[in-house]
Amino acid sequence: MFDMKKLENVIANTIEAVERGKEDLFRLETDVRNEYDRCLRQLLDIKIRIDRVIGEVDRLEDESRKLRNQLMVVNRDFNRYSKEAIKETYDAAHEKMMELMQKRETEKILRLQRDHLAQNLRTLENAKKRSEDLISSISMALKLLTHDLTGYFNQLGEVQHTNNVGLSIIKAQEEERRRVARDIHDGPAQSFANIVMRAEFCLKLMDVNPDQVRDELQDLMWLVRGSLEDVRKIIFDLRPMSLDDLGLLAAVKRYTEQYMEDYKIHVELNVMGREQRVDNSLEIALFRIIQESLTNARKHSGAPEVVITIEYHKDRINLMVRDNGRGFDMAKVRQEKQGVSFGLTGMGERVHLLKGKFDVRSAPGKGTQVLVSIPLEEEKQSK
Known part of the structure; x- marks a missing residue:
């Protein structure tokens, strides 16, 4: 004889296990998103530091070039300068060269860090997408499991037909929700996050390179316009x-x-x-x-x-x-x-x-x- 109680217990245990898994996935997705935001902020900071170091390298190269020219003058008229003046010129040129080499090494390290962070961001972006897809799949499974099955148990003769219709409707709803969620995530949500980061970048850039701020703000304006157009399109798709x-x-x-x-x-x-x-x-x-x-x-x-x-x-x-x-x-x-x-x-x-x-x-x-x-x-x- 068919034991309905056992089936109900199996469904209840399954729902509990799936809900625990969903909570774990939510925590994982949050951790991945936080790590992504942290890496993105670090990347912006490193880009600013690279700009600063490049400026310092350019300045040191100019000063080193001037000192090398001065050394050439000293070498040509060696007898005209005192030993102290010659030593001072050589020491200054050597010190400037060492400082230049150090700055170049710093620039090299920063560029490596930038490339490493960019790779991490791509990996984290893929991890975010996979976790979001898993959460969507689990949500659909929970909807199916938590659906009121009492009516189906009382009408076993119609269960197959009802299940097929219900499944298709739920799938259509979930697909539509996932499409809208994906459109918002890939469009406005990403754009708004980028707008915030770009705005923070502009604030920091004002202290480093004010002339570049105008171009950044122009790009930011186009980004806002594009995001607004995406929102309008999503609204039209939902309900014209x-x-x-x-x-x-x-x-x-x-x-x-x-x-x-x-x-x-x-x-x-x-x-x-x-x-x-x-x-x-x-x-x-x-x-x-x-x-x-x-x-x-x-x-x-x-x-x-x-x-x-x-x-x-x-x-x-x-x-x-x-x-x-x-x-x-x-x-x-x-x-x-x-x-x-x-x-x-x-x-x-x-x-x-x-x-x-x-x-x-x-x-x-x-x-x-x-x-x-x-x-x-x-x-x-x-x-």
Whole structure:
């Protein structure tokens, strides 16, 4: 007989072990991040010290050159100078040469330290990315483990179907969260950290080389502008404001324009019928389907061109997204349930919730078509 209590104990113990592992990973990730910041500050300090030493080396080389010229004069007119004057000139030249050699050795050591720190920073950056990926994977596992399993135990006949749907939804959510987190981490978060470091560098540079501060501030200004543009792009991907304010077509036009600019893939947008504002959830669903279809075209099909057709009818809205890429074997992809299959599952779930029809047609070498037809609610049709 199936022992439910044992299964619950196994799940509870597993959750506890995974949570401990997640806490350890968080501490490790924090330590790596702190070490990264420390190395970065050290690198900036060493760069400033190198600039100072280079300036001192240039000054000592100039003074040493003058003393060598003076020695040449003494050697030519040896009898004109006293022994004390000759000795003083030789001693000064020797002392300046030793000081110059010492400064050059200091510069060499500082450059080696700089290169070593730069290598450490690259290693730490890779360690940060790996730890963040592990934390994301563990978080998804915890979500699955802590999900309320009682309903599944009481409905064993439907467990396989429910589990597959739940897994695809959770994976889609986690993938979206990880994408947004990665976009923020690789874009604005890194830029803002760099802005802080560059600002600190400017403050220190004012005491060493004030003329260079203007150029650094100019670079800092462009960095801030780029970060602002990244934030605006992330906000648009999360929820386009134009979708709420101006409707589906305006949001799609803006998105496809940016898509063409970013990925050099031509997108043709065709609209049939008269545009009408419909329920917000329907517009969001259609926009996300278009967004996912374009992402699949970019990642998987290698298509140079995508055609989007939106048809407005009295009782429904039809959508077709067609690319001329390499296509794929539908049966094989759905059987493997990898890659694009999860995107197709998410689109199909959206359409199903809106009581619509969803179909994908593709074959190797023949491109891909995504077909959607969603009925309009009666109260919307009568407006």
